[in-house]
Amino acid sequence: xxxxxxxxxxxxxxxxxxxxxxxxxxxxxxxxxxxxxxxxxxxxxxxxxxxxxxxxxxxxxxxxxxxxxxxxxxxxxxxxxxxxxxxxxxxxxxxxxxxxxxxxxxxxxxxxxxxxxxxxxxxxxxxxxxxxxxxxxxxxxxxxxxxxxxxxxxxxxxxxxxxxxxxxxxxxxxxxxxxxxxxxxxxxxxxxxxxxxxxxxxxxxxxxxxxxxxxxxxxxxxxxxxxxxxxxxxxxxxxxxxxxxxxxxxx
Amino acid sequence: xxxxxxxxxxxxxxxxxxxxxxxxxxxxxxxxxxxxxxxxxxxxxxxxxxxxxxxxxxxxxxxxxxxxxxxxxxxxxxxxxxxxxxxxxxxxxxxxxxxxxxxxxxxxxxxxxxxxxxxxxxxxxxxxxxxxxxxxxxxxxxxxxxxxxxxxxxxxxxxxxxxxxxxxxxxxxxxxxxxxxxxxxxxxxxxxxxxxxxxxxxxxxxxxxxxxxxxxxxxxxxxxxxxxxxxxxxxxxxxxxxxxxxxxxxxxxxxxxxxxxxxxxxxxxxxxxxxxxxxxxxxxxxxxxxxxxxxxxxxxxxxxxxxxxxxxxxxxxxxxxxxxxxxxxxxxxxxxxxxxxxxxxxxxxxxxxxxxxxxxxxxxxxxxxxxxxxxxxxxxxxxxxxxxxxxxxxxxxxxxxxxxxxxxxxxxxxxxxxxxxxxxxxxxxxxxxxxxxxxxxxxxxxxxxxxxxxxxxxxxxxxxxxxxxxxxxxxxxxxxxxxxxxxxxxxxxxxxxxxxxxxxxxxxxxxxxxxxxxxxxxxxxxxxxxxxxxxxxxxxxxxxxxxxxxxxxxxxxxxxxxxxxxxxxxxxxxxxxxxxxx
Ligand SMILES: Cc1cc2nc3c(=O)[nH]c(=O)nc-3n(C[C@H](O)[C@H](O)[C@H](O)COP(=O)(O)OP(=O)(O)OC[C@H]3O[C@@H](n4cnc5c(N)ncnc54)[C@H](O)[C@@H]3O)c2cc1C
Ligand code: SF4
Ligand code: FES
Numbered sequence: 001x002x003x004x005x006x007x008x009x010x011x012x013x014x015x016x017x018x019x020x021x022x023x024x025x026x027x028x029x030x031x032x033x034x035x036x037x038x039x040x041x042x043x044x045x046x047x048x049x050x051x052x053x054x055x056x057x058x059x060x061x062x063x064x065x066x067x068x069x070x071x072x073x074x075x076x077x078x079x080x081x082x083x084x085x086x087x088x089x090x091x092x093x094x095x096x097x098x099x100x101x102x103x104x105x106x107x108x109x110x111x112x113x114x115x116x117x118x119x120x121x122x123x124x125x126x127x128x129x130x131x132x133x134x135x136x137x138x139x140x141x142x143x144x145x146x147x148x149x150x151x152x153x154x155x156x157x158x159x160x161x162x163x164x165x166x167x168x169x170x171x172x173x174x175x176x177x178x179x180x181x182x183x184x185x186x187x188x189x190x191x192x193x194x195x196x197x198x199x200x201x202x203x204x205x206x207x208x209x210x211x212x213x214x215x216x217x218x219x220x221x222x223x224x225x226x227x228x229x230x231x232x233x234x235x236x237x238x239x240x241x242x243x244x245x246x247x248x249x250x251x
Numbered sequence: 252x253x254x255x256x257x258x259x260x261x262x263x264x265x266x267x268x269x270x271x272x273x274x275x276x277x278x279x280x281x282x283x284x285x286x287x288x289x290x291x292x293x294x295x296x297x298x299x300x301x302x303x304x305x306x307x308x309x310x311x312x313x314x315x316x317x318x319x320x321x322x323x324x325x326x327x328x329x330x331x332x333x334x335x336x337x338x339x340x341x342x343x344x345x346x347x348x349x350x351x352x353x354x355x356x357x358x359x360x361x362x363x364x365x366x367x368x369x370x371x372x373x374x375x376x377x378x379x380x381x382x383x384x385x386x387x388x389x390x391x392x393x394x395x396x397x398x399x400x401x402x403x404x405x406x407x408x409x410x411x412x413x414x415x416x417x418x419x420x421x422x423x424x425x426x427x428x429x430x431x432x433x434x435x436x437x438x439x440x441x442x443x444x445x446x447x448x449x450x451x452x453x454x455x456x457x458x459x460x461x462x463x464x465x466x467x468x469x470x471x472x473x474x475x476x477x478x479x480x481x482x483x484x485x486x487x488x489x490x491x492x493x494x495x496x497x498x499x500x501x502x503x504x505x506x507x508x509x510x511x512x513x514x515x516x517x518x519x520x521x522x523x524x525x526x527x528x529x530x531x532x533x534x535x536x537x538x539x540x541x542x543x544x545x546x547x548x549x550x551x552x553x554x555x556x557x558x559x560x561x562x563x564x565x566x567x568x569x570x571x572x573x574x575x576x577x578x579x580x581x582x583x584x585x586x587x588x589x590x591x592x593x594x595x596x597x598x599x600x601x602x603x604x605x606x607x608x609x610x611x612x613x614x615x616x617x618x619x620x621x622x623x624x625x626x627x628x629x630x631x632x633x634x635x636x637x638x639x640x641x642x643x644x645x646x647x648x649x650x651x652x653x654x655x656x657x658x659x660x661x662x663x664x665x666x667x668x669x670x671x672x673x674x675x676x677x678x679x680x681x682x683x684x685x686x687x688x689x690x691x692x693x694x695x696x697x698x699x700x701x702x703x704x705x706x707x708x709x710x711x712x713x714x715x716x717x718x719x720x721x722x723x724x725x726x727x728x729x730x731x732x733x734x735x736x737x738x739x740x741x742x743x744x745x746x747x748x749x750x751x752x753x754x755x756x757x758x759x760x761x762x763x764x765x766x767x768x769x770x771x772x773x774x775x776x777x778x779x780x781x782x783x784x785x786x787x788x789x790x791x792x793x794x795x796x797x798x799x800x801x802x803x804x805x806x807x808x809x810x811x812x813x814x815x816x817x818x819x820x821x822x823x824x825x826x827x828x829x830x831x832x833x
Contacts, residue, residue: 016752033490044755045704049747052755056457059493059589061385062294078592100428101753107291111405120393121352133349135361141354148354148386152293177393184352 063151122189147180156212172212172222257285264292267633268443270658276398300384301496303376304651306341325642326785370541419628430751432688439665452711462769474805478614479777487608521833622661643785699743
């Protein structure tokens with residue numbers, strides 16, 4: 001049983017009631033094994049049913065529960081009260097996104113970006129089901145595997161200073177996802193994706209701060225994806241200057 | 252109120268819903284497909300599936316063998332025509348997913364790799380490390396994005412099926428952002444809303460798994476089939492219920508009791524093979540027996556005093572240490588991550604505490620092999636449906652494949668139905684949706700005295716006690732009484748949030764109503780089945796009774812408790828036998 005309390009200061013914003021956001025203070029029982037999300041659930045169930053936030057899996061894989069905890073973007077189902085307590089925990093919506101209500105952010109922009117970069121397979125050569133699977137060696141798989149593990153939690157956007165100022169920036173996760181397909185031996189969509197990746201809101205906006213990779217809870221390393229995309233684009237550019245140059249960089 | 256019109260409406264954006272959407276979107280570019288989902292599709296709980304998806308692909312395997320494994324795994328309650336279709340179509344679907352980019356783990360020659368799974372006599376489970384569901388869901392979601400004719404209603408909650416003159420013609424959906432209820436109409440609707448494990452306290456299921464689609468269909472007069480069969484997975488982490496995949500045992504992990512003894516050998520699951528023997532793990536025996544038998548063995552071992560007492564209930568140990576760091580990191584990286592994060596352990600060095608946990612519902616909305624329900628225009632696929640593939644016990648790794656096979660089949664059948672029955676009673680449907688909005692407002696502006704969390708907790712406790720791995724008449728009757736009581740108390744629910752902008756209390760209340768209906772079907776069907784079969788084990792009726800119960804139960808809604816009827820199981824070439832493992 002808990003005999004001490006943990007303290008949370010939670011960002012509240014209810015646009016149909018008050019136009020200004022406020023912080024509300026809650027005390028919840030402190031449990032060693034509780035994640036921050038458990039504390040929010042305790043608040044919701046026992047203290048204040050009006051608090052809104054997203055969650056689903058409680059095992060760090062669905063990507064729903066990202067919030068700022070004491071200024072850092074975190075998956076609240078993967079950080080523990082004990083990581084902060086007895087410090088007060090300040091819980092806010094992910095930075096850089098419009099807030100719909102309380103801790104719920106508007107994801108429309110991110111969802112559109114996933115579509116813009118064509119984060120899906122554009123096969124290099126068509127293959128019928130009867131022909132079976134494309135062969136792909138473990139080494140070929142390893143080249144893009146890490147980028148394919150992005151859970152779309154958008155913590156990297158909350159950390160990205162560029163996105164914070166210019167939401168037109170395609171941003172870390174969408175670029176990582178585009179690279180995930182660019183690097184896949186089965187894919188031939190590099191040129192199609194290049195239109196978005198290398199336009200004025202694409203990879204060149206990145207100033208390589210690297211905060212995206214630092215906060216990524218799944219070690220996707222979007223900063224590496226961005227660097228890699230820049231390098232392949234640069235190679236393409238130089239090749240296009242020489243008559244024998246190949247347009248497309250083999251990835 | 253704006254009416255949204257499509258050619259088909261899919262409720263749910265998990266594996267089943269997305270596969271259905273792509274099947275329709277790709278094959279019929281002229282059609283418009285609406286996908287209504289209370290979560291963003293990539294948040295759906297398919298994302299949490301770890302171990303893999305079964306389908307015959309390797310030369311040492313055969314269609315017949317997979318069929319026979321499923322049928323005996325089901326304790327003969329699977330419809331054998333459905334099993335045949337499933338097993339035959341499974342490999343195509345998995346290859347299709349490969350073509351869409353799913354990062355399946357590979358053999359050195361570049362072909363897909365497969366691993367052994369419980370109750371399967373041959374290794375046939377395709378996997379993407381131990382994040383198979385995650386990769387399948389993201390592959391499907393990303394693929395679905397390329398079809399302009401798939402229109403998503405993300406974070407919209409289906410509150411009612413719109414039925415007019417005996418035909419289902421759409422759903423009423425609650426938009427979280429605006430609080431508005433609006434009609435999404437189409438001549439065919441496919442429910443892909445997933446399972447309902449959240450009716451129990453200790454479960455691997457996400458908070459969103461509240462049996463919504465089952466409850467919607469049930470209220471529209473469609474029976475829920477075989478609801479008494481609830482799968483307990485033998486290896487969940489105590490406290491959180493986070494799953495430690497069966498793949499851990501497929502790779503060679505073993506289960507030991509408090510003395511380090513492989514206790515499964517005492518429960519008719521075969522003889523242990525030494526972990527260093529190349530024969531280990533021997534398929535379909537010991538740790539690779541079916542889930543129902545393993546979870547039941549835990550209960551018996553617990554009664555014998557062989558389990559370990561812990562703060563969050565009794566447990567046993569899963570031991571992976573002999574697999575070595577390299578294999579563990581390569582094949583089970585997510586398990587390493589979960590153990591590290593949530594219990595502070597390293598499976599390379601430490602034993603993992605595990606106990607049985609509610610995982611999956613074999614039962615669901617009654618459908619045929621095309622996903623069609625008895626209500627014209629209504630289809631269902633995935634975990635919310637019961638096409639009778641899994642019978643009394645699902646074999647691990649069949650569900651992910653089931654989503655694909657039956658998601659696609661339901662979509663094709665629904666499109667065909669819609670073509671034949673395209674007329675829609677739009678005005679009447681809109682009126683129903685408006686009425687639904689009024690009802691919801693009325694119900695939830697009343698200020699009752701029962702907090703949602705309290706009723707939910709009481710429901711969870713009643714299910715945990717009454718509908719456990721082993722059940723009996725008395726306990727089930729108590730659970731039935733409790734659920735009936737909760738149903739009455741729902742009238743007096745207290746809601747404190749009256750905002751229309753992203754109100755998360757209102758959907759929680761709707762989910763609670765759904766859970767109570769679903770739970771009632773589980774306990775009533777379980778009470779009525781006075782035999783033991785698969786996952787349904789009655790202490791007071793310990794034997795399988797083919798004479799009376801080689802039948803599917805069907806729970807129909809009435810104004811009181813559900814009416815339980817039965818229908819025949821389709822047996823084609825595989826007559827009932829004793830199940831044998833080991
Ligand atoms: C932890 C875990 C691991 C598993 N591992 C495996 C495995 O290795 N192999 C295997 O074969 N199976 C596995 N399973 C089982 C399998 O993952 C599930 O049965 C399957 O993913 C269910 O998919 P679905 O599409 O039916 O439902 P879900 O993926 O749960 O999707 C349901 C969808 O319906 C939507 N929805 C629900 N209600 C409403 C509503 N009222 N209105 C609007 N939308 C709604 C949700 O938003 C969601 O999009 C596992 C299950 C769990 C819990
Ligand atoms: S790259 Fe990492 S931080 Fe960014 S969305 Fe993906 S998982 Fe989240
Ligand atoms: S709740 Fe799913 S990632 Fe946290």
